[in-house]
Amino acid sequence: MTTQTPYGAMGGEQAILNLVDRFYFYMDTLPEAAGIRAIHQADLSSAKNKLFKFLSGWLGGPNLFIEEFGHPMLRARHLPFAIGESERDQWMLCMNKAIADIPMDATLETNLRNALQQLATHMINQ
Numbered sequence: 001m002t003t004q005t006p007y008g009a010m011g012g013e014q015a016i017l018n019l020v021d022r023f024y025f026y027m028d029t030l031p032e033a034a035g036i037r038a039i040h041q042a043d044l045s046s047a048k049n050k051l052f053k054f055l056s057g058w059l060g061g062p063n064l065f066i067e068e069f070g071h072p073m074l075r076a077r078h079l080p081f082a083i084g085e086s087e088r089d090q091w092m093l094c095m096n097k098a099i100a101d102i103p104m105d106a107t108l109e110t111n112l113r114n115a116l117q118q119l120a121t122h123m124i125n126q
Contacts, residue, residue: 005060006112010104012061020052022098027090030097036090039081075122084126091120 010016024044027033040047053064054072065072081087095116099109 006108007056007059007061009108010059010102010112013056015102015104016052016055016059016061019098019102020048020055022101023051023094024048026094026097030094033090033094036087036094039083039087074119075125078123079125082126083123085124088120088124091123092117095120 007016010019024047027037027040028044050065050069053068054074057063057065058072096113099112099116104112
């Protein structure tokens with residue numbers, strides 16, 4: 001018996017690409033996300049690529065991030081950036097809007113939101 005991963009349940013690579021595109025669309029356009037947008041480079045292509053590769057493995061798909069960059073060590077990689085509750089909340093605002101744009105099972109959606117909230121909270125360093 002095989003267990004379906006969140007990656008597969010969401011629709012695989014294309015769904016993750018869509019999620020990442022929607023996430024950065026919201027980050028780039030929502031005035032409420034201006035603080036988190038300012039932390040990023042003007043060109044978001046590198047950030048998009050890294051988030052896609054991270055989410056791919058994190059959700060049970062190919063470990064693209066690990067293959068290219070090694071262990072994610074997310075907290076250590078984010079230490080150079082001042083991340084407080086406001087930045088976490090802005091990131092989650094964009095991610096929650098992006099998740100709402102991707103068709104998926106309601107239980108999966110809830111679990112994904114909760115897991116990403118915990119992950120985002122773990123990034124707080126201020």
